[in-house]
Amino acid sequence: MTAEKNANNQPQSYDMLVIGGGINGTAIARDAAGRGLSVLLCERDDLASHTSSASTKLIHGGLRYLEHYDFRLVRESLKEREVLLRAAPHIIWPMRFVLPYDEGLRPKWILRLGLFLYDNLGGRELLPGTKTRKLTDPIYDELETRFTTGYEYSDCWVEDSRLVTLYAMDAARCGADIRTQTEVISIRGEGGAYAVELRTGNDKNDEIIETITAKGIVNAAGPWVETLSEIAAAGTQTQGGKPHASSLRLVKGSHIVVPKMFDDPHAYIFQNADDRVVFAIPYEHDFTLIGTTDVPHEKADDLPEASAKEIAYLCECVNEYFEKDISPEDVVWTYSGVRPLYDDKAAEASEVTRDYVLGLDTPVKGAPFLSVYGGKITTSRKLADHVMEKLEDFYPKMGKPWTRKAHLPGGDIKDADFEAFYQTQRKAYPDIDPTQLLRMARRYGTCLTEVLKNGLGQDFGGTLCEADIRYMVKAEWAKSADDILWRRTRCGLHMSAEQRIAFAEWFEANITFT
Known part of the structure; x- marks a missing residue:
């Protein structure tokens, strides 16, 4: 076990420490480094090793969020679709979604109104609008014959874990220090900044213990955001303050992968009797991805796995729509992730807001400690922009916003x-x-x-x-x-x-x- 210091035998110093190598942490590190700040990003495991690689792989506005009156979130998400599409057209591409009309569920006028808002809230330029479709067309043969009418609208597909990687690569290009398998084990106040002890390496015999200093910290640890706040509170209580305290709501989402159920490149969005929606999406050429669920999750350290009940739920949902039924025996792979949502006290897990909340405090006087609650892949770039806006008084010399028109690595493809x-x-x-x-x-x-x-x-x-x-x-x-x-x-x-x-x-x- 060793301790590392710089050439002057002093801890390495940074303007900003970002904790968490998921979608939000890497987006923030990229934005901050591009504005001229010295940035260190630490991720305990691998980039996108938890929530950010367990999504439904969509860059979308969130059609069902309109029912919860999350108009600001939907509008921001819809505007971001095309920003990200232009930034990385190799890992993000348009996809058409078919929504069958089911007489027993939401009425047609509700669907039409929702899709009208969806088409017009975000200022579309690249993506086509909604079309009414006759589901008796042979290209929809996989659907049960009782579905005769539906609607087709646009959203985008994303390779989620690769988007995280590209954010990190661009952050490094701008000068950020990216460290995986590096865990924050203590935070304390020291001279108007933070002294942070890091442990690097998975093998106890080869691990390195190092202390760095940072003028500010962004806590983007996802499901562990409150754990990091508690670590900081323990180390800064003598400074007269403590980091932002909030209630975190952990919600597990599970997906199943089955052999390909239909050939056309469109995807489906199905209404369910419990008012949720489930997607069926072409996946990896040979498969169909089905998800997701919304199940309360107790502890961040508990490994999320798709339960037998969740697998059966997803199978039963698509069986209501497709002629050919599937069963749990058809599932070739599952994956699950834990969404670290801001607890807005909604009664059901599926109703908890997907919007993000930024908690800013100064447990060390003049040194920001900002915690990120919630958020989703689609809004990651804009979230980072908002984080920097909140921190601008602490970094008066940082540069202007720059990511809106910037390409990500590999994304400089002519005309997207x-x-x-x-x-x-x-x-x-x-x-x-x-x-x-x-x-x-x-x-x-x-x-x-x-x-x-x-x-x-x-x-x-x-x-x-x-x-x-x-x-x-x-x-x-x-x-x-x-x-x-x-x-x-x-x-x-x-x-x-x-x-x-x-x-x-x-x-x-x-x-x-x-």
């Missing part, structure tokens, strides 16, 4: 036209299988040239190759085989058990970290 970009890659790499090339172009965008500069290397199956691994370890902080298989690529779905084991063994034998 991914298809045209992909066709140029087909000509540049004619010897690479088109399916593999398409998936790699989606992962990396214009960074693909860097990824392929030494060729594909060893093939591990499921379109995963050695070039992927080398790049992710070097440029994206990848540290484990599971992280690569299930979060950064999801190639694990396309590989056999034997291939996954062989890849894990290769990774252990061939990848070293300094």
Whole structure:
């Protein structure tokens, strides 16, 4: 066990420490570093290793939030769809959603009004508006024949964990220090700033204990946001204050993945009898993603897993709409995440606001401690903008807002036209299988040239190759085989058990970290 200091034998000092390597933390680190602040981001595990990789993979306004009168949140989210689409068209793309009309549920006038607001609140430029559809058309053959009318509207798909990674990469490009597998173990006030003790490494024999100082802290620890507030409160109580205290509502959302249930590239949004909605979305070419649930979750440290009840619930919901029924035996994969929502005292977990709340305090005089509650992937960039706005009095020399028109790494694709970009890659790499090339172009965008500069290397199956691994370890902080298989690529779905084991063994034998 060692302690690290800088060349002057003093703790490394930063303008801002961001705690949490999820969607909000990485977006904030990116924004702050781009404004000229010195930033350290610490993530206890891997980037997007919890909530931010367990979403429904949508950049959307949240159609059902209109029923809860969350007009500000919906409007902000709708405006952000096209901002993010332009920033990263390789990992974000338009998708059409079909909403069947069910006579026993919401009336047609409610659906039409909601979709009219959805089309007009956010100032659409790139995405087409709502259309009425006859569900007797053969392209909807997977639906039960009782559904004859529906509506088709626009939202966007996102590779959620890759968006987190791109935020972190852009933060690093702007000068931020990104550290994964680094846990904050103590925070104390010291000389008008914070002295923060960090523990890096998963192996107790190889861990490093280091103290850094920060002029301010942003607590974006997601489900652990109150845990970090308590750590800070314990270390700063002698300073005469304590960080913002709030009530956190943990809500688990689970998804199931089944073999492909329909061929058309559109997705479905289904109303359920309990007033919730469930999505059925084309996933990884060969599968259908179904989700999500809203279930109270007790403790942040409890591993979220899809329960038998949740799996049955999702199966039963889609069975109300599709001719071909599915059962839990058809499920090939599940994943769950815990949403760290601000507790607005709603009676049901599904009714808790998805809006974000920023709690700002100064437990050390003149040194901000800001905690982030709630939020969603769609509003992550705007949330970061609001965080910096709240902190501008503490950092008077920081730069102006800059992220609205900025591309993310790999996203500088002409006219945000991914298809045209992909066709140029087909000509540049004619010897690479088109399916593999398409998936790699989606992962990396214009960074693909860097990824392929030494060729594909060893093939591990499921379109995963050695070039992927080398790049992710070097440029994206990848540290484990599971992280690569299930979060950064999801190639694990396309590989056999034997291939996954062989890849894990290769990774252990061939990848070293300094």
